[in-house]
Amino acid sequence: MVGLGWDIFWAVVFLGALFVVGHAILAARKKRATPPPAPADPDLAARVPEKVTRHNGSARISHWVLALATLALLITGFVPILGLQFPWVTIHWIAGIILTGYLLYHVVDTVRRGTLGTMWIGREEISKGIERLKGFFSKGQGAEEKPGKWGTENIAFHHVTALAGIAVIATGLLMMFRVDTWFWSANPYVLGISDNLWGWVYVLHGVAAVGFVGLLMAHIYFAVRPDNFWITRSMFKGWITRDEYLGHHDPELWPVDEGTGASPPASARRTAAADRAGD
Amino acid sequence: MAQINDMMGSFELFQPTELDGAMDLLRRHGEEAWVLSGGMDTFDWLKDRAKRPTVVVDLGGIEELKGIQADNRTLRIGAMTTLTEVANHSEIRSRFPIVAQSAEKVATPQIRNQGTLGGNLCQDTRCWYYRAGWPCYRAGGNTCYANAPGALNREHSILEANRCVAVTPSDVAPTLIALDAEMEIRGRRGTRRVRAEDFFIGPAIDITRMTVLQPSELLTAIHIPDTWAGRPMYFEKVADRKAWDFALVNVASALEVSNGTIHDARIVVGGVAARPLRMRETERAISGHAPNDQTLEVAAQAAVQGARPLQFNEYKVALTKNLVKRAIREARS
Incomplete structure (x- = not known):
């Protein structure tokens, strides 16, 4: 075993395209069946500022760094396989280092801000996710459970991407020992890994990489959908409007500061959640 | 295997x-x-x-792939022209002697009678791990067996290695690059011409191929412009045997010299990397200088700048330096 057969790349592209087309058709049908949202409670609206911060500056910068690194990795990894030849190895491992740096920053930043819990998928999130999924597939309006800042589908996407990212980084770092870099000369035997295990490393790297192709297709599709434009815009400008906030999110699950529109610190959110639970 | x-x-x-x-x-x-x-x-x-x-x-x-046509400005050699024809052709011998010399150095008379110029240029590398069917990088695998501790890599690369350490085996290729030749390639979209220097690619570009030729493309002819005709040039091949052997290192040069000063130069070395390497640093180093000992030393150093010999081929560094010196010093009209 020496690596992944790259025909799988085309299988993933096909499945990704199938998902995009299928979702677009279902979403269009759903839109026709859904009446315009009811106006928000005026009292509640009065307590929400005109602009609500969805992504702060560091989150936006790190997202775009991640996006550039991922694009560079996918282009340098797959374009030569598709036939356009260029010296790709150095760009590839440098982009890989940037991706690794991003991952470390993201983990440290999340722990520092205490927001690890917002990505938790428990029973409640699963049942809400199922309800939203049922609503999407139902012919009628369906029950629309508003999520907090992140819906179950966002969290699931994050976790699948994280899994693929960790796999591609871990295997990629091992593979770096087999090429000349600024840090060391290539030495395929430095870690004493058997040829068979190296085969698995290459296969896992390939699986995670083609997985990224499918994930990126889905991510870009959702980003360019007109009904998601407000989210995409927030990744550039940082904020969403009051109407978008109240229309798409549950203020109880995602409370924001009345003055600045920013999310309160994690400790404050925990207190608010405890209050709601009657603790 | x-x-x-x-x-x-x-x-x-x-x-x-x-x-x-x-x-x-x-x-x-x-x-x-x-x-x-x-x-x-x-x-x-x-x-x-x-x-x-x-x-x-x-x-x-x-038939249209065979034969040599010459006019005042260029010389066209069909890709299926035999190496013997190339070596014996009077126009080639007089205008571009290094092409004839390099063709004459390939293998044996029998092989030159049957082997073609196009075949010599497009042949695959001689790395025995690869040729023996080991699943190496070049064969689509994930290891270079020639760059392993104890591997037999006396004949392998000292420059431009990128995972794979195989070297170009062609004797004629360096001379064509030195003479600014162009490769005529027929493909799906018609005919295109590629500079000989760009025709060969290293593992950084594509680890499984040695030329830019795609599966449905053919090298149909080689065009040598008259630019360097009559100028001092030189070819030398160093191999373990005098005949029927591939080069350990070969070198080709073409110089423009007047009043004892080198004004322009082409220095190309084969056998040190996966593609014949045009030594641009060396060319720059000697341009504007007289071909004296000091210039030759600078040229030789520039030629092996960045060289990273493997376990058993350190000798190629010294060999390359000496050949580059000789290619400048001994170049003759």
């Missing part, structure tokens, strides 16, 4: 008599097709079963 059966696997043999017919076959069979020119390299691959094409397209019957 290769199975040494001394018997080729079965394939469908096509023997077109026109170039269009050959192109059609290559288009139809794509990567399944193997192009057979002189057959001097092909049958090793097929008998060892290291390559298993289902279709072989023999170009031997296509």
Whole structure:
């Protein structure tokens, strides 16, 4: 075993395209069946500022760094396989280092801000996710459970991407020992890994990489959908409007500061959640 | 691993008599097709079963790929012209002697009688791990067996290694690059010309190929412009044997010298990397200088800048330096 057969790349592209087309058709049908949202409670609206911060500056910068690194990795990894030849190895491992740096920053930043819990998928999130999924597939309006800042589908996407990212980084770092870099000369035997295990490393790297192709297709599709434009815009400008906030999110699950529109610190959110639970 | 059966696997043999017919076959069979020119390299691959094409397209019957045409400005050599014809052609011997000399240094008279210029330029590397069918990078795997502790890498690269350490085996290629030749390539979208220097690619670009040729493309001719005709030039090949051997290192040079000063130069070295390397730093280092000992020393140092010899080929660094010096000092009109 020496690596992944790259025909799988085309299988993933096909499945990704199938998902995009299928979702677009279902979403269009759903839109026709859904009446315009009811106006928000005026009292509640009065307590929400005109602009609500969805992504702060560091989150936006790190997202775009991640996006550039991922694009560079996918282009340098797959374009030569598709036939356009260029010296790709150095760009590839440098982009890989940037991706690794991003991952470390993201983990440290999340722990520092205490927001690890917002990505938790428990029973409640699963049942809400199922309800939203049922609503999407139902012919009628369906029950629309508003999520907090992140819906179950966002969290699931994050976790699948994280899994693929960790796999591609871990295997990629091992593979770096087999090429000349600024840090060391290539030495395929430095870690004493058997040829068979190296085969698995290459296969896992390939699986995670083609997985990224499918994930990126889905991510870009959702980003360019007109009904998601407000989210995409927030990744550039940082904020969403009051109407978008109240229309798409549950203020109880995602409370924001009345003055600045920013999310309160994690400790404050925990207190608010405890209050709601009657603790 | 290769199975040494001394018997080729079965394939469908096509023997077109026109170039269009050959192109059609290559288009139809794509990567399944193997192009057979002189057959001097092909049958090793097929008998060892290291390559298993289902279709072989023999170009031997296509007359339009053979022959040498010369005019005042350029010399066109058909890709299926034999190395003996190239070595003996009077125009080549007088205007571009290093091309004749390099063709004359290939293998043996019998092989030169059958082997073609196109075949010599497009032949695959001689790395024995790769040729023996080991699943190395070049064969689509994930390891270079020649760059392992204790590996037999005396003949391998000292420059531009990128995972794979195989070297270019052609003797004629460095001379064509030195003379600013162009390769005529026929493909799906018609004919294109590529500078000889750009025709060969290293593993950083594509680890599984040695030239820019795609599966459905053919090298049809080589064009040598008159730019360097009559100027001082030099070719030398160093091999373990005087005949029937591949170069450990070979060198080709062409110089423009007046009033004892080098004004322009081409220095190309083969056998040190996966492609014949044009030594641009060396060319820059000697331009504007007299070919004295000091210039030669600077040129030699520049030629091996960044060299990273393997366990058993450190000698190639010294050999390359000396050959580069000689290619400048001994260049003759």
